[in-house]
Amino acid sequence: MTQATDEKGYAADMHHSQFKPNDRLKQLIGRRDWLTQNHKKDLYCDNAEFLIYHWSGKSETFAAATGDNAASEEERINIGDHTCRVDVGGPFPYLDEMPSKVHGNEPTVTSWAADYAFFLRHSDAEVYPHEQIVGEFHWQLDEARSYKYPGSHAELGHKARELGAGGFSLAHTCPDLAIGLKLGWGGLLDKVRASRGKHAAYGNAKSVEYLDASEQVVLSVIDYVQRHATQASMLATQTDDANLKANYELVAANCANIAQKPPSTYHEALQWIMLYMIVERINGHGNGYGRFDQLLNPFYQADKAAGRIDRERARELLAEWYLKYGPHLSYGGRREDGSDATNEMSWIGLEAYDMVGGYNQFGVQWHSDMDPEFWAYCNDVVARHGCGVPALLNNDVMVGSQLRTGFPEAHARNTSYSGCQWYCIPGREYQDQDVNCIVLIAPMQRAMNLAIEQNVETWDEFWAIYCHEVDRTSDAFVDFKNEAYKYHAQLWPEMITSLCSHGPIEKGRDLTDFDSVDYNYPSVNVLGVPNVADSMYAIKRGCFDEKKYTLQQLHDACTSDWTGEGEEVMRQYFLNLPKFGNDEDSVDAMAVEISEQVRETTEAKHCIKGGHFRPSLFQFQGHTVAGPYLGATPDGRKRAEPLAHGMNPMHGRNTEGLLATANSFTKLDFNKYQGGSLQIELHPSAFGGYDSRGDMMQQFSDVFFAQGGVQINLNVFDLDELRDAYENPEKTEYDHIVVKVTGYSAHFTKMDRQFQKEFLERVNYTKLN
Amino acid sequence: MTETLTHIRLFDIQRYSVHDGDGIRTNVFLKGCPLACKWCSNPESQSFAFEKTYNASTCMGCQRCVEVCPTGAMTLEGPQPKGTCTLCFRCEAACPTASIRRIGQDWSIDAVLEEVLKDSAFYTVSGGGVTLSGGEPLAQPEACGELAKAIKQLGLHLAIETCGYAPWAKAEPVYRLCDQILYDIKEIDPERHKRFTGVDNALILDNARKAAALESEFIVRVPVIGDYNDSQDTIQDIAEFAAEIGAEAIHLLPFHQLGENKYHRAGLQYTCNAYTPDDEMMRELADVASSCGIPVQIGG
Structure with missing residues (x-):
């Protein structure tokens, strides 16, 4: 069923x-x-609505592809090739036999685990030709x-949406795989049973119930891993091809070894990690997997010392791993003592990607003491491949924001990039990263209405109203989230992730529950900060300082999408006022103030699981559809235009080039937020030859990070090609183009058309100046 | 810091330039040029006076500019007799779409320094710095010298893009302050030079000889203009001259048609019919130059 990629296409x-890539990898690339x-x-x-508010009012998370929770084919939106699941069409074949269908669906961990175990026991162990790392699944449990x-x-969700907020709770954390790699499934089973015994002795029925459920889950995983060994052995007996036979036997031996040990x-x-990821992602889309070089280097070094492996072979296997699915994970960073953590596996991690390229999600955590050669190679790889891999991250700012939140140094130092713009201490956080949202346009729009009603005459009064409205939105958001947290652990526990976390098994409480992992400071994406900053600056100048137009006139113009008489002239006035992203202090200061205000407001809100809420200056894709949904804004934006992407300047409003944008960006203190990536789209000509690309990238990233920037997503592509791909969807010659859409990568031609269009519009830096 | 009294007339400051000189640079464009090259891609740089440009493609015809114009120079019916406009720029202030733009501002040296210092961190990591360009920087020799001195006092790398058409006594002190001199030579033949640029090249070639002898890195840059100076003979003449005077390298820059719209916006006629030499032709010319015994680079 695979179609080989022709030679030049690698x-x-x-x-x-x-x-x-060798011939075996070429086969696997073809399948990918x-x-x-x-x-x-x-x-x-x-x-x-889901894209804008991260809650659709229908599904409780991303839409299930099939089954009761599925979205209608007409309405659903394709986010892109961003799932580990491999679609084979049709619903889960044993749907009607699910325990919850036969015995009734209870919102309890027992009912959930019974479903999970049944589901996994009825999921085939899949082994494909040429593979030396196996594992593939076709349905998620929510199907x-x-x-x-x-x-x-x-x-409460609908009330929050009315005020401009929403969110869901599922996955989007980062397990600590070191736990599982050390114990194996058998060791995890023993740990669950031992903890159960302890809790039974103290009469803690609730924890016993959880650990009984967890035991069923682990047993089903052991069976699932073992079945891969059986399947591979069976295939080995059925082939006469010596190479394939050897492959199958290798897979069989590996899977048999790790089923329990x-x-x-x-x-x-x-x-082990591949199958862990699969049994975890069956449970739902979205986790990161931590610091891969730190996790893998002990294994690699031991093998190397024993003469079992060399760097080339290690690279080949990791490349194969990437080809199956490239989730969010990280390389680099610091050790606990602050020294550079870069090791040989960090290099192999980059080299393996350099070999197979394309879709992947990992990041490199730069810091001021990083091995300069390795850092140069990271810049070289992202600049040559040009599709946002690796994401370049500032380890010290990430860790700084964790310390600022109050996490102890020993934990904070181990922070790993684990998603679009977010990061996690593996196994110690459950913070809904990236799945909550406050749409800042909404409180601003209400503030305008109220100010008109109250005949407000000064900016200070207007600002006070705006602050109050941001607070109302935040309250509605927090009420909604806290309501979810009351039910989450029973309704949709995350037992596989819990197994590799610090606390859940010991306490007999799911990772999603209260008092389970150490840190529950839910993250909230803030959508529209640059538009609100530009708009508030425009309101201040145009309606209060210069008094060119009244708030009423501006409001009416936004309502009519600037189509009323004289409103285009008015729009041009507002449009040509200074905009965020041009290193212009006046409006950049407004962007800082707007960000700080929403941060202070959300940080003051209490999560019933313990911590406060942490804002992130990012939102993954809502900006594409939020424009038409929310209407025209005082920054001169027409209704049909998208909102700004994350904290990036509004499309087309950054006229002063990349360095000016970088300077505007770093006027914000990213230690105070949970991420805020700078997205750069460059035309290949900006770079000149392939040899100099890495240097040019590094010159930029070194300074950006030294000034306190936290993340760079770089795309390099020919805008004309992408435009042609958009206008001629039937052409297949552009199918290979991968772009870092926001925090994640996807194949351009496979994205929703609206996303494609927005992506073309946002291209900001076709040249460096 | 006390504000210096000297002002310098600029038409632009461009940050993150990576194609003019080493590393990441900020280009400071001085207004006014003694030459009038037919292919000039910055026609707004030629005149020493302030200018007004009008971009018809973004104008929405709101007539705000017409209403505020005190001399009746602004109409939407087309250009008015020369001299009617007093360059008061009320029209620019009134224009909601920024279709009317004033070209040229008098900057204090301190203000220029403040601007170029914004990217100093990028200069450090990339080995970049500031490039004085134009127009012709030496056409404002005193201000240019003062700016150059101030930039060097800040320890920044300084390059100059120059056509060399200035009295040596004015040029020398500025050149001496520069780490790198990017010296334009368009033509060796005096008659052709005059025809294309409006001036004789004796002074240019004489100054080149002297500048090349200074300590600064001296590079000859040739804008290769299709149909003007793209013959192998012309390039050979220039390369031989460059080698003879001891230039470190010669850079051949293929002409790109970027300026035509700017002519229309400034109400000027575009009389140049130059074309862009293709890659193959550039390689051939590079071979010719190389045979004169001087390192050659295509592009800046």
């Missing part, structure tokens, strides 16, 4: 890599490309188990 050749090109890896959500919070939750080699460790 990323290693197209992007001038010195590492070339076939799967994405045929829409087998797509992720969906219900509707535009087979219905999933609904009580009505009180939806009620912890992995003992580098290859087994990669296989």
